[in-house]
Amino acid sequence: MADRFPSLEDFSAGQTDVVETNTAEDNDDFLARERAALGEDAEQFATSQDHVADVKDDNDNLLGGAEDASPVAAEVSGFESSFPAIDTQNEQVAPGGTITGTGAPFPPSGYASYQEPQEEPEPVKRRTNSTREWRARRDADIARRVELSEEKKEATVKKAHEDIDDFYVSYNNKADKLRSQTRTDAEQFLANREDTSAGGTSWERIAKLVDISGKGTRGGASGSGKERFREMLMDLKKDQNAPGVSGV
Structure with missing residues (x-):
C-alpha cells in the first residue's frame, strides 16, 4: 500500500499523484522467490489458503476492503441476532414525567410479596385451643400449689416458734419449782439436823x-x-x- 503514495523526497519535489501499482503481482513474485529459496522444503509450509487470499482494492479504500462483503455481513447479522441492541428509552414515562403503562407486573425482586395470613385449619385450631387451655390449667395449678406451699410453710414456722416459746416457758417454770423445792429441802434438812443433835x-x-x-x-x-x-x-x-x- 505504501507503493501507491510518493515518498517524502518525491513529495517535496512536487509529486502529489497516487501511483497505481499491481500489488497482487508483486505478492505473487515474492511468494515465487520464497518457494525457490526453500526448494523442496517449501511444501512443508504450504496451506490450502495460499492461493485463495486475494485482497483487491475497491474504490481507493485505504483499509483494503474486499469486493465481496457478504461473509462480513453474515457475521454482523449473526452477532446482532445473538446480542440485540438495548433500548434505554422508557416508553412508559410520558414527556411530562407521568408514568404510564399497561399495568404489567413488575419484575421479580428479592423480596416476597406480602400475603394475608391464612386462617388455620379447624383441627389445628382445636389443637391450639386445647394446648392453650392445658397451659392455663397448668399455670393455675402451679400457682395454687405455690400458694398452698407458702401457707404451709408459714404455718410450720409459726408453730415452731410457738413450740419453742412453750418449751422455754415450761423449762423456766420447772426450773423455778425445782429451785424452790431444793431450797425448802435444804431448810428442812438443816432444821432436822439441829433437832436431832439436841435432846x-x-x-x-x-x-x-x-x-x-x-x-x-x-x-x-x-x-x-x-x-x-x-x-x-x-x-x-x-x-x-x-x-x-x-x-x-
Missing part, C-alpha cells in the same frame, strides 16, 4: 434421821426387806436402858 437418847436422835414410818420401801413396810431393821430400831428407841442410850 433425847441417842436412839431417839437416830430414829429422827431414819424413816421408820412403815410406809413404802424407804419406810420399812412389810416385805420391803427393811421391816426387821425398823422393828429393832423402834425397840432401841423405847428402851431407856438400851446400850448407847447416853451416846457414850
